[in-house]
Amino acid sequence: MTLLEVKNIEKYYAQRPFLFKRGQEAPVLENVTFSLQEGECLGIVGQSGSGKSTLGRIILGIERPTNGELIFQGVNLYEAPSKEKKMIRRNLQAVFQNSYHSFNPKQTIFEILEEPFLNFEHFSKAERQQKVRELLDCVELEWAMAQNYSSQLSGGQQQRVNIARALALKPKLIVLDEAISSLDMILQKTIIELLQRLQKELQLAYLFISHDLQATRFMSDRILVMQHGQLVEEIGKDGTYQHPASQALYNAILPSHPRERKKKDRPN
Ligand SMILES: Nc1ncnc2c1ncn2[C@@H]1O[C@H](COP(=O)(O)OP(=O)(O)OP(=O)(O)O)[C@@H](O)[C@H]1O
Numbered sequence: 320m321t322l323l324e325v326k327n328i329e330k331y332y333a334q335r336p337f338l339f340k341r342g343q344e345a346p347v348l349e350n351v352t353f354s355l356q357e358g359e360c361l362g363i364v365g366q367s368g369s370g371k372s373t374l375g376r377i378i379l380g381i382e383r384p385t386n387g388e389l390i391f392q393g394v395n396l397y398e399a400p401s402k403e404k405k406m407i408r409r410n411l412q413a414v415f416q417n418s419y420h421s422f423n424p425k426q427t428i429f430e431i432l433e434e435p436f437l438n439f440e441h442f443s444k445a446e447r448q449q450k451v452r453e454l455l456d457c458v459e460l461e462w463a464m465a466q467n468y469s470s471q472l473s474g475g476q477q478q479r480v481n482i483a484r485a486l487a488l489k490p491k492l493i494v495l496d497e498a499i500s501s502l503d504m505i506l507q508k509t510i511i512e513l514l515q516r517l518q519k520e521l522q523l524a525y526l527f528i529s530h531d532l533q534a535t536r537f538m539s540d541r542i543l544v545m546q547h548g549q550l551v552e553e554i555g556k557d558g559t560y561q562h563p564a565s566q567a568l569y570n571a572i573l574p575s576h577p578r579e580r581k582k583k584d585r586p587n
Pocket of ligand 1: 365368370371
């Protein structure tokens with residue numbers, strides 16, 4: 320079943336008037352249209368500045384599109400009454416790249432993970448404690464860690480806490496915006512494995528936004544390529560592509576051995 324429909328999204332930012340006349344601004348997003356199914360992981364890849372994060376913010380309801388529609392579980396996100404919007408917010412969560420900066424440094428991990436329940440549920444203290452315990456367990460962190468501050472955690476542990484926070488309200492979709500980009504390769508692999516396990520267990524859908532085609536291929540059921548604010552192609556299941564933007568992303572993958580470079584550089 321379709322979970323999210325993104326229809327003809329456009330985004331313009333107001334430009335400095337001495338550079339652009341009104342109506343002449345360059346679009347950051349142009350005619351972006353795609354849909355995402357329940358339980359699917361859809362990858363959006365593109366080079367820096369192609370508009371990926373702007374698209375992510377619009378889907379999360381953080382920023383309004385200039386034109387276009389966003390339909391989540393059949394409801395128009397930007398036209399829904401506030402009660403329905405609150406329901407959508409529960410089901411639509413995010414994990415961003417810089418885990419450390421997404422925490423309040425004065426809060427313990429317990430307080431960070433307790434917050435969604437304080438905002439959205441009427442649980443007793445004992446129930447909240449049980450929920451936080453379950454969340455830590457879900458992302459393979461020790462209960463003892465709940466008393467720590469985020470600054471006392473490693474980058475990988477911080478990202479696990481971020482994932483746990485995103486899972487708290489049992490969402491349908493998590494937008495993962497460069498969620499593993501700041502981690503070293505071994506940690507990237509562990510977090511990808513964790514995300515894949517959680518996806519299966521909780522029937523989650525992911526929108527995996529990244530500049531890293533290799534990681535995106537590892538994670539995603541389908542991959543859309545973005546360039547200059549437009550979706551330019553879908554990479555085939557067998558990895559085939561036509562567009563130069565996809566070629567550039569393939570070229571950016573480091574070969575494991577110099578001999579491999581020759582193979583990689585052969586035309587598709
Ligand atoms: N608030 C804003 N005001 C004006 N321009 C913006 C704003 N936010 C983003 N942009 C511009 O929109 C374009 C797309 O930016 P965006 O961050 O969405 O790209 P990206 O593909 O996520 O890049 P990166 O991978 O480097 O994060 C860039 O040219 C950026 O300068």
